[in-house]
Amino acid sequence: MQEKEAQWLTNIYRDTFPQVAATVHRLGGNLDTARDLFHDALVIYLEKRRNNTLDIRVSVKAYLTGIVKILWVRKFKQDSRQRPLDNMEEQLGIPEDFYAPAPERATRLLHYLQAAGRKCLQLLQAFYYEQRSMQEIARQFHFRTARSATVQKYKCLEKVREQVKNAEKYEEAIA
């Protein structure tokens, strides 16, 4: 199943990236920018597909290219009056927190969390982001039952919540 999904994603990548790259090039961007924006667009597309909130009336290729154009405008803070987006942004429905600038604090915390509990984060990711069932998660992470995986999930969430709280306290102390 995962292999099929990986192949499907590779096919989309192969079919779409050249068009996206040409679009970004026309806008004045380089290969690195094209790749970064395309990856962001794919992340948005995959999230919406997973959440069943994907409402597209165009091809996947056109949808991804549309998102890339919006991300380009956002990234380079161009005046949207000069580059009309034809309500595209609204139609494509980019997640609200996607543009949130990576605040230094979140980035620092993330690095710390990655080092401290990668397994925990992977488990949380599987449930909250990939929206897998607890049975599936129990199998993947080698828990005996879905119930024990659920208990571990909450322990992990509590751990992350504690890190957030401690980071806040630390920042208050040094402010």
Added chain:
Amino acid sequence: MHEIQEIDQYILREMSVEDQLVFQARMLSCRDLQEKAAHQLQAHALVRRFAREAQREKLAAIYARLWETDAAFRSEITAIFQ
């Protein structure tokens, strides 16, 4: 576990409207619960951020593999940025 689970249900909107109102009223009268809910919401945001980073890493690996193994892809891309 009950409290963290309950906060999760609130955050994920898995509560009935009545339960949401009761929960909000409890938060108003209990600063500790309010803080825990706020931190838990941020924890969810961090998990999303982590997951997005992990997804970007997978996509970078796909690009690298295509670049290495698919000569037509490589030349198409190279021609665009020449």
